[in-house]
Amino acid sequence: MIHLNNSEREIARGEECYDPWCKVRVMLDLVNQKLKLQYVPSRNLSIDESMIGMKNRVVFIQYMPNKWHARFGLKKFELCDSNEYVNHLEIYAGKELDTQHDGGQAYGVVERLMREGNVLNKGYHLYTDNFYTKPKMAEFLYNHKTLLTETIRANSKGLPQGMNQKLQVGETKFWRRYDCDMLALSFREKRIAE
Known part of the structure; x- marks a missing residue:
């Protein structure tokens, strides 16, 4: 049995500061840290979600019918550059455990990935699909010297x-x-x- 974190220090589910990924947090943080040390991303960035296919009996399993390769699994959000290099990744633990944001989930994901990826205020150009696109987010990125190109839903607010x-x-x-x-x-x- 391999343990990546001390189980005795885990905070129980439902308590304040509970981390759903506490068992792998050390490895996840280390991977994200090393991704940034090894490579400086090219100017064009993209944010999208992907699935790690699995059908285990855990609360984090998501169902995404439009993902033909893995409809059930762990959902992760990735900030990548145009050379397909991942700069930062975040695993989604479900709606009830996700950090709430005033601008909505998509806005929160983009803001967190851009901040954690350390790419704001550096002249990058971000491309997204219509799930992440909000005029309010475009304004936020523009104010942080980041360009944004995306498709947008016709009924999007703003x-x-x-x-x-x-x-x-x-x-x-x-x-x-x-x-x-x-x-x-x-x-x-x-x-x-x-």
Whole structure:
């Protein structure tokens, strides 16, 4: 039996300062520390989630139907650069154990990964999908000298009302906010089967 942490010092579930990953926290922190020491990420970064496939009987198992390779497993969030190098990773323990953030879960994940990855205020460019995208987050990153390019859901809070209207084939719309250099672009490239 290999133990990575002293079980006698574990804080019980439900108590203050409980860490769901206490059994592997030492290794997880060491891995994240070494990832940053060995490599300086390229300018283009990406944040996404992936699954470590498993069907064990633990409370942390997540179900993600759109992940074809592993629908059940441990969910992890990763900050990677364009060379596919992981700069920082975080394992998700479930909604009830996740750190709550005023901007929502996606905003909190991006903020934590960018801070822990030590890449804010350094001129990086972050790419994300529509799960992580919020205009409020774009403003936060801009204020920390980080560019953001992403897809966004039409019903996302903070977008102007005209951006979620159905467009004709070949039609485009854009909206610009000058105080934080934000540009939203909506286009329809081809006809969708209805």
